[in-house]
Amino acid sequence: MRPIDLAREHGLSAQAIRNYDDAGVLPPTERSDSGYRRYTPLHAQALRAFLAVRRGHGHQRAVEIMRAINDGEPESAYRLIDAAHIALVTERDTRTKVATALSALSTGAPTPIHGPPLTVGELARRLGVHAATLRTWEAEGILHPARDHATGYREYGPDSVRDAEIVKQLRRGGYPLRQVAQFLDALREAGSTDALTAFLDAWQHRLSTRSREFLTGAAQLDNYLTMLEQN
CATH class of the missing domain: 1.10.1660.10 (Multidrug-efflux Transporter Regulator; Chain: A; Domain 2)
Structure with missing residues (x-):
């Protein structure tokens, strides 16, 4: 031939x-x-x-x-x-963990913060990440903490804490910051349930297709x- x-x-x-x-x-x-x-x-x-x-x-x-x-x-x-x-097995396990974590977050299962908003150091300790990591997420447009009017310090209220929890899980799943930002934007715009379901379904479909x-x-x-x- x-x-x-x-x-x-x-x-x-x-x-x-x-x-x-x-x-x-x-x-x-x-x-x-x-x-x-x-x-x-x-x-x-x-x-x-x-x-x-x-x-x-x-x-x-x-x-x-x-x-x-x-x-x-x-x-x-x-x-x-x-x-x-x-x-692929590792990614399947990660997807399961992310699904569990995000499902819990979407229903408010994480321990809520009490009292005043968290500082950058307090949120970093809660998540087990460096404060510089939180600042990077903010620079990428992923987190949007408020600012104390008197001091100018960052303040992370319940919504910012929840977003940070989600970001941590997605980053653990290997998602680049650009995709994390897109997902959180969709989550905020479409509502947690619909966006979360679409995100997890698309991930599962990709895994099944690759298998x-x-x-x-x-x-x-x-x-x-x-x-x-x-x-």
Whole structure:
């Protein structure tokens, strides 16, 4: 088969096939006397496996997995795959913890503050973070503490404390500050229940989709490994 023959199945260009070949995604390729690359059903399956694995693992990791297999180092590929599954399990656990924490926060379960608003130091101790972290969250437009009219010091009332609790949980879940700010804005605008449900549902959908992509990639990769063993 020619590069274009492999490319047609996936709507790719012949140059893309040559690039994947040069990157080590495909097994070693023979060339004709005139220098043209010759591909076989084994190469076609390698390409299917790579494209399927890429959906779940991302481009660079998929390249590394295929290159390791084609270099005769399947154990290295398995370690890469295992690491991705471990990371997904960890994210699932984090999502569960965030869901529990945010559900509690949305119903007012956290211990409310009593007396005057908290200072930046008091809120930092409550959350177990540095005061500088709270100032960073404020600079990013995530927290909006009031100011004491006489001293100019920050004052964190119940709403600011609740927002800070949410930010802590989202940051623990690996969300960048930009996304945290967007979520809190949506939470404030749409109301806690609707925004919270949409946020958690979207996260769960993403996790479920990635799990399915892992399965699809694994099936195609297993077919490729079987063909390699029989080749």
